[in-house]
Amino acid sequence: MRKPADQTEKASNKGNVKLRKGLWSPEEDEKLMVYMLRNGQGCWTDIAKNAGLQRCGKSCRLRWINYLRPDLKRGSFSLQEEQLIIHLHSILGNRWSQIAARLPGRTDNEIKNFWNSTIKKRLKDSVISTTSPNNSISSDPINGITGGMISFEEHELMNFCMDSISATTSSSSMQNSITSATYQFDPFPPLQDNSHEINIAPRLFNVPNHSVEGGILDDYGGFEQYVTGFENDLSVPSLENDGNAELMFDKRSSNGKYLIDVDQSIKVEDFDFGTNNHWQGGQNLKTGSDQLDWESLLANVSFSPYLDFQIE
DNA sequence: AACCGGGCCAACCGCGAGTTG
DNA sequence: GCAACTCGCGGTTGGCCCGGT
Numbered sequence A: 001m002r003k004p005a006d007q008t009e010k011a012s013n014k015g016n017v018k019l020r021k022g023l024w025s026p027e028e029d030e031k032l033m034v035y036m037l038r039n040g041q042g043c044w045t046d047i048a049k050n051a052g053l054q055r056c057g058k059s060c061r062l063r064w065i066n067y068l069r070p071d072l073k074r075g076s077f078s079l080q081e082e083q084l085i086i087h088l089h090s091i092l093g094n095r096w097s098q099i100a101a102r103l104p105g106r107t108d109n110e111i112k113n114f115w116n117s118t119i120k121k122r123l124k125d126s127v128i129s130t131t132s133p134n135n136s137i138s139s140d141p142i143n144g145i146t147g148g149m150i151s152f153e154e155h156e157l158m159n160f161c162m163d164s165i166s167a168t169t170s171s172s173s174m175q176n177s178i179t180s181a182t183y184q185f186d187p188f189p190p191l192q193d194n195s196h197e198i199n200i201a202p203r204l205f206n207v208p209n210h211s212v213e214g215g216i217l218d219d220y221g222g223f224e225q226y227v228t229g230f231e232n233d234l235s236v237p238s239l240e241n242d243g244n245a246e247l248m249f250d251k252r253s254s255n256g257k258y259l260i261d262v263d264q265s266i267k268v269e270d271f272d273f274g275t276n277n278h279w280q281g282g283q284n285l286k287t288g289s290d291q292l293d294w295e296s297l298l299a300n301v302s303f304s305p306y307l308d309f310q311i312e
Numbered sequence B: 001a002a003c004c005g006g007g008c009c010a011a012c013c014g015c016g017a018g019t020t021g
Numbered sequence C: 001g002c003a004a005c006t007c008g009c010g011g012t013t014g015g016c017c018c019g020g021t
Helices: A026-039 A044-050 A057-068 A079-092 A096-101 A108-130 A141-145 A152-167 A171-178 A280-285 A294-299
Strands: A215-217 A223-225 A244-251 A254-261
16 A cells, blocks of 8 residues: 555646645545546546546556456455466466456456465465375365476466467567468457356367457467457446446445446446446356356357357 | 564556557 | 657555454
């Protein structure tokens, strides 16, 4: 945590505007939230200015992404998420944004903190414990993947992924590959919901040659979909209703419920920021079923919820 | 009850890449 | 081509919380 904002004010380089630093007050959160709901994402410097915040745009962006974003999950990481983080980190390293992109509702900062504070320590402990003679594989998710022991399937999986990554070594070649005969498919699809039973194995299937629409190739050989209002798009749609916005999001351990008067311009009902509800824009990714049949999904490529484009 | 130390995590910092004029 | 600006990312900091003593 930082010092309270009013203790760390300093003059901005431009315009002698005092910029606040440190913790965000509920009033500041409210201002930013209301502004984002009304106007959506734009230039962060303008957002900070127009929202009446004495913050730099960078600070506003961080606050929005890491805390105020409606589609953020709250609470501890699930077992599936934990396993996926460990797995992705084994391949991607400290590319937290890339890892976060595969965990809907989680931020890179959150994952980074989780890794540094929890997983790292447990991995270390796990490595130590696996060196002891009487140790066997436990139900610990760490041991399922790492802990010094990687299953044959995992190893093959990683080889596959690394091959995919190495196949396209630069962003320029990546861009060229978009229109080339073949392209690398994202081996790490995002988790749909942590309540689902998830097979963390990537989709090992071939995609016929076709032009790619509705997405771009990322820096690691993956296919980044254009997903409006979800983890790839942190903006929110503008709201044009009248009344009040009742916004729910927890502040640390307590579940706060903010009733915001939005200048007679917004009315949001049943606007729940809880863990089970995602932002409207992400609903195109939801399957509507509590239990996904991953085998059948994998068997039928065109039915995959990850595919946001048509395969010809 | 007071103190201490480690964990957690929000937020800052610096840097590189991309964009704009 | 260049400088200024903006954005996004990863590393780091440091205050709060909480369990142990």
